[in-house]
Amino acid sequence: MEALTIHEAAQTTGWTPRMLRYIERIGLIEPARTESGYRQYGAGELQRLRTLRELLAEHEIGLGDVAFALRLRRxxxxxxxxxxxxxxxxxxxxxxxxxxxxxxxxxxxxxxxxxxxxxxxxxxxx
Amino acid sequence: MEALTIHEAAQTTGWTPRMLRYIERIGLIEPARTESGYRQYGAGELQRLRTLRELLAEHEIGLGDVAFALRLRRxxxxxxxxxxxxxxxxxxxxxxxxxxxxxxxxxxxxxxxxxxxxxxxxxxxx
DNA sequence: CCAACCTTGACACAGCTTTGATAAGGTTGT
DNA sequence: ACAACCTTATCAAAGCTGTGTCAAGGTTGG
Incomplete structure (x- = not known):
């Protein structure tokens, strides 16, 4: 299927694997896991990772700001x-x-x- | 019609003068000024300074978070x-x-x- | 069964935020 | 006129963010 591993997702979105884990840790994008714990990035998550980069670049905000907006919403x-x-x-x-x-x-x-x-x-x- | 100087406002609200200037700098509370440039804190601003402290303490957020929420709103x-x-x-x-x-x-x-x-x-x- | 992935955790480091302290100078009340 | 405020600007230190890298170990597929 179309679930990518963390390295593959990193390559197609322009983030690093390290940053994908960080983005997950602050609650922004939490991919599904395989039985053994491997992260699986689907098409929706890849899209969100790309638009996240645009969002940060176009509005001069940081990941922490988006995380706070998410916290506000929840x-x-x-x-x-x-x-x-x-x-x-x-x-x-x-x-x-x-x-x-x-x-x-x-x-x-x-x-x-x-x-x-x-x-x-x-x-x-x- | 009440207005305190920065040091007086600091005493009655529990902030330091330094922090009142910082809070002004990040756009949260901008007091009026006298002709010669002295900050004038009115009753409304004192109230907001006190509730700001409560807000930060009760929800484990920072001044930067409130500033970002303000930016979102504007x-x-x-x-x-x-x-x-x-x-x-x-x-x-x-x-x-x-x-x-x-x-x-x-x-x-x-x-x-x-x-x-x-x-x-x-x-x-x- | 071995290479090449993946996992979490930790150490590290630059840069930014938050806060204090201090300096040089203007304003004000007595 | 002088003390006691105020102003802005700057240096500094502690802490957080964002990011890289490495280590120890589990998973996968040929």
Missing amino acids: DEALSGAVDSWLEAEPQRPEAVSADEWLRWEQEKHARIIAALTTNEPMETAA | DEALSGAVDSWLEAEPQRPEAVSADEWLRWEQEKHARIIAALTTNEPMETAA
Whole structure:
């Protein structure tokens, strides 16, 4: 059939056998195995190995980045947490007039000390 | 309307000033600046800095991972390319329940459509 | 039964990431 | 005016990534 060994798959895809094992280890492409444990690369895996090279080359990303994207896709708790962190708009202090600012500056140290001594975690995000 | 300097923000969030600059450099949290260039951390940014710490701690990810997720979110061409590569994944998540799998399949189609409508269609590589 | 594959594991090394420390210089409050 | 901040830039060290190579041993096919 059309299952290639690791060296053959490496030759036809441009990776090295070493890198095919690495790619498998980080969860990106996990080929089937024979009874005795030999990796078998099928047509689909060869295709994915080639497009993986293109993906990395065209977008300046690394294997670890793709692995993280895969992890995001598989772990909904993770992707939800990351997404909600990213979605929180970075609300900046709006530009303020000079004397308002001055008043704030005069009180800020007291405010910091208050925040530190009360040690109150403001968990409620707006 | 609150804004702390970098050292104050570091104290209240548990980061170091060095790390706040690094977090800014990788695009995660970019505080406003005063006229003379001082960073101003507002309440929203302080909150995000704290939740960022939680995010990293609870999910065993790094700042680089969050930065990549942000890049995915901002670069539709990139996220489309990564998503379609991941879509072609041959192995199925057997560890999830049937309706989780179904929901995933449904979301997958939505993601593909979103990627295709915001970008050029991907050609079939040969 | 032997050559030529395959397996895992380990050592190694360049380069990048993450983080700290320090320097040279500008800003600000008192 | 001076202390105590801030800025950027640079050097440095620890750790991770990506990759090669080698060793010890199992599998396969003529």
